[in-house]
């Protein structure tokens with residue numbers, strides 16, 4: 001209001017026809033929309049003749065789509081589904097952003113890696129379970145938090161159902177943080193950052209730090225004795241570090257918004273990258289694994305298991321040559 | 335070294351096992367759900383009601399009035415705090431001469447005498463004696479006000495409780511007695527709680543003023559109303575309080591390291607303790623993030639054989655399968 005070039009604080013003009021009463025401001029908005037609508041229908045669209053293709057009647061797939069005008073840059077279309085997905089029907093030199101992304105995606109993270117049905121036999125310890133338990137803890141914390149959010153920040157003080165949902169939220173967070181710490185200890189002693197997995201470790205560590213901050217804003221948002229005292233005590237650290245200018249722990253509205261909107265978005269994004277990195281790189285090998293079990297990183301540069309098992313019973317004792325033959329049968333497409 | 339790094343990054347060609355990732359995730363969610371519901375049913379969750387200014391003023395009218403007096407004198411913790419509230423130095427922290435707090439400066443200006451005491455009193459209507467006292471106070475020169483506040487400070491030491499009000503022996507404190515008497519009454523009626531919240535009287539979400547005012551008692555009076563509850567709940571900073579929760583519930587055990595630094599010298603007694611702890615924790619957090627690149631730290635897991643436990647079955651079968659291998663690295667034993 002204060003900074004505006006035109007001060008709109010004065011009463012508006014109103015147009016009155018029969019039973020219709022509309023303010024001039026609203027009327028202008030509607031007119032602008034109608035004008036845009038008409039322009040969108042009538043203004044000639046930008047033309048790019050090079051990129052035209054004709055798709056025959058009844059044709060659905062892009063494998064059939066390569067037509068006369070682009071024939072000199074046609075990607076050969078093979079029978080393999082991977083090929084078809086990797087290709088750009090308009091020729092790879094002029095690959096679209098979308099096509100390029102899809103191609104990269106499929107090369108680095110093919111569906112069988114994203115959702116694998118086999119894993120190295122050495123993954124046979126309860127410690128490996130804590131990553132997915134942490135993830136489950138996060139899911140339950142977000143779900144219970146969403147119910148609290150639906151009813152507003154005061155609900156749980158006044159309703160027994162609310163108190164129960166709050167208990168679910170609190171205990172899921174305790175579980176989440178505990179599982180994460182155990183996961184971290186495990187990954188540390190396994191040195192799981194080996195083999196281009198530093199980013200996996202780093203996103204995990206950042207997820208831990210962000211989770212601590214998320215929990216802190218949660219404690220500030222409780223609107224009870226706890227939040228009052230924590231707000232008072234923690235402000236000195238914030239102020240001393242110069243952060244008080246941006247984050248006032250005693251501003252309940254700010255803490256709540258951070259807790260339920262901003263920090264969760266950041267956390268989920270980081271955890272997402274973490275999980276994708278785990279799928280991309282696979283789990284790290286045992287320290288001093290047998291050389292025969294390893295193949296130098298090369299072909300796809302991602303260093304992960306690229307097998308598709310066909311009914312292997314996971315017995316830890318599978319002979320290496322058997323595993324190798326499975327790899328040969330199915331892993332070659334990359 | 336490079337050889338080892340290549341091996342770590344290589345594709346696994348050893349034994350594999352069947353693995354259903356979706357089933358695993360589903361089971362994990364069910365397990366956590368069962369665990370959480372059980373814990374919630376068994377233990378519920380803490381919810382101690384917030385302290386109100388009304389409760390404080392009712393429990394300790396003298397202590398409350400003394401803090402209000404300090405606000406008027408500009409000697410309270412809030413009044414002398416420093417950035418981001420004002421230009422004081424009470425809580426201005428620096429690390430080897432560097433103070434971001436000082437550099438960023440006052441971004442949330444608060445004048446406690448006005449904001450905590452005089453503004454709320456100004457909203458009171460229908461008390462002509464209070465109104466004229468406030469007018470007299472506002473019109474008085476600074477030196478006169480200081481003298482009034484000073485003699486009130488002396489008189490209150492001998493104050494007695496008389497029913498709902500505080501009986502302060504009369505002395506030359508001008509309108510201050512009337513003002514602070516009314517202020518105590520306002521607080522005891524609950525009116526002050528609503529009045530101090532920012533953006534009052536509607537849609538309130540910012541509790542900076544009431545928390546700072548209440549907090550001034552926590553710093554200045556070891557036995558203040560708030561301090562007594564906080565200490566009983568083991569929430570004081572000196573009690574590793576950052577980790578703790580009201581009642582017997584678990585709190586934030588993951589803050590153990592953070593709160594530990596406050597218990598040791600020099601941070602325990604340092605004026606810059608908060609900042610020092612923040613610096614330490616920032617360095618340690620960066621250390622955690624960059625473990626894969628820190629020589630020594632990243633080699634620790636190879637030297638401490640905890641990984642033997644994790645990959646027990648692999649090492650066992652490996653030894654059985656490949657008795658005659660000569661070109662591999664040494665067998666773990």
Ligand code: HEM
Nearest residue numbers: 128131132134135184187192200201204205207208283284
């Ligand atoms: C929100 C928190 C986190 C979630 C949801 C999460 C989830 C997961 C999952 C599901 C896995 C794969 C299964 C496994 O190996 O356990 C994994 C792997 C991994 N996590 Fe986390 N994690 C989190 C935090 C962390 C933290 C704090 C660290 C360490 C600082 C970390 C480091 C790793 C590493 C290095 C791997 C790769 C495992 C390997 O190569 O063996 N994660 N994480």
